[in-house]
Amino acid sequence: MTDSDHASQLCASCGNAVGGDYCSRCGEEVLDPAKLTLRYFLSHTVVNELLNLDGKIWRTLISLLFRPGFLAIEYSAGRRRPYVNPLRVLIVALVVYLLAATQGGGGTGFSLDVGIKLNIAPVPMSSLSIGGALDQADRFDILERMFVERFGPAENATPEQSKRFNRMLNGFATPLSLTTAFVMGLLLYACFHRRRPLLVEHMVFGMHYFSAVLLWLLVPLAAFALKLPRYSVATALAVLLVVQLWQFAYLAIATRRFYFPADRTWFVWPLCAIVAVAAYLLSSLFLTAVQFAGAALAIAML
Numbered sequence: 001m002t003d004s005d006h007a008s009q010l011c012a013s014c015g016n017a018v019g020g021d022y023c024s025r026c027g028e029e030v031l032d033p034a035k036l037t038l039r040y041f042l043s044h045t046v047v048n049e050l051l052n053l054d055g056k057i058w059r060t061l062i063s064l065l066f067r068p069g070f071l072a073i074e075y076s077a078g079r080r081r082p083y084v085n086p087l088r089v090l091i092v093a094l095v096v097y098l099l100a101a102t103q104g105g106g107g108t109g110f111s112l113d114v115g116i117k118l119n120i121a122p123v124p125m126s127s128l129s130i131g132g133a134l135d136q137a138d139r140f141d142i143l144e145r146m147f148v149e150r151f152g153p154a155e156n157a158t159p160e161q162s163k164r165f166n167r168m169l170n171g172f173a174t175p176l177s178l179t180t181a182f183v184m185g186l187l188l189y190a191c192f193h194r195r196r197p198l199l200v201e202h203m204v205f206g207m208h209y210f211s212a213v214l215l216w217l218l219v220p221l222a223a224f225a226l227k228l229p230r231y232s233v234a235t236a237l238a239v240l241l242v243v244q245l246w247q248f249a250y251l252a253i254a255t256r257r258f259y260f261p262a263d264r265t266w267f268v269w270p271l272c273a274i275v276a277v278a279a280y281l282l283s284s285l286f287l288t289a290v291q292f293a294g295a296a297l298a299i300a301m302l
Contacts, residue, residue: 060084064212069254072205073261076196086207090181093211098122098174100221119288120244120280121217122177130154130162133169137295146299165298173294177287181210184283191275192259205258209251210283216243216250251276 010016011023011030021030060083063070071083101121119136131154134143147154151161185206189199196202220240255272 056082056084060089061215064089064208065215068212068250069205069257071208072201072254072258075204076198076201086204086211089211090178090207093214094122094174094178097214097217097221100218119291120247120284121214122174122287122291130157130165133166134295137169137173137291143292143295143299146296150299151302161302165302168298168301169291169294172297173291176290176294180283180287180290181206183286184209184279187279187282188255188259188275195259205254209254212250213247216247219243248273248276248280251280 009018011018011026011028013028014023014026016023016025018024018030022028023030060071063074063083071086074080074083075086130147131144134147134154137143144154151157157165182203183206185199185203188205189202192202193199220236220243223236223239226236252269252272252275255275256268260268260272
């Protein structure tokens with residue numbers, strides 16, 4: 001046997017001896033030069049992933065959007081290979097949301113008014129002026145006063161200042177907004193650690209929920225972007241209201257399924273609803289605080 005023949009019998013990833021098309025240790029597919037062509041990639045890999053409704057991507061997406069709590073239950077049960085990793089889902093959802101919000105909404109932000117306005121999703125700042133960014137990040141005009149003390153009125157900021165400000169703000173606030181999912185996980189761990197003692201289970205629940213929030217917000221973004229000639233604003237706002245109500249219901253249903261799967265007592269649903277509202281508000285407060293801190297840091301470093 002030649003060296004090349006011997007190498008072809010070893011797994012390229014782990015070095016294990018391979019007797020078939022896949023490695024029995026790590027699952028890696030045996031290298032086949034015929035599968036490295038662009039034609040094979042487009043006709044098999046891309047088409048199979050995007051058009052196969054039973055593929056990993058679509059199975060994860062459908063479950064994430066329409067089956068609250070299901071993916072967290074599957075992850076905790078050890079059934080993980082059929083679905084996309086929750087951290088990857090979260091990162092992709094954030095990127096897709098920010099791209100859609102920037103391109104379609106010109107820096108659109110979504111907020112919840114409960115006496116003060118809380119951001120319920122990250123706000124892309126790249127297309128906003130400094131004044132617009134400060135208004136999105138701060139509901140009390142504290143940041144605007146900080147900026148005026150150092151540089152004068154925000155409307156007089158130069159294009160270079162605006163570019164540097166938004167770059168620093170996005171560089172801090174956007175990555176840190178991912179931690180909102182983990183903050184929710186910590187809150188749920190504090191509430192339900194006796195039911196599920198492993199912290200990672202609560203973190204996975206938070207990642208799936210925050211991913212679903214970001215993807216569902218694409219619906220009102222599309223409604224705003226369509227700009228229908230009549231009643232467009234009212235229609236878009238109605239769509240946003242429905243999506244926000246669904247987010248509350250989604251979290252309550254997911255909490256019920258994940259933490260109380262076999263409990264049929266009467267108080268479970270009210271408890272889940274209260275926890276859902278509290279977790280939603282606290283995670284929104286955290287996200288608002290992150291964007292406030294990012295804007296304050298950007299002003300200090302400008």
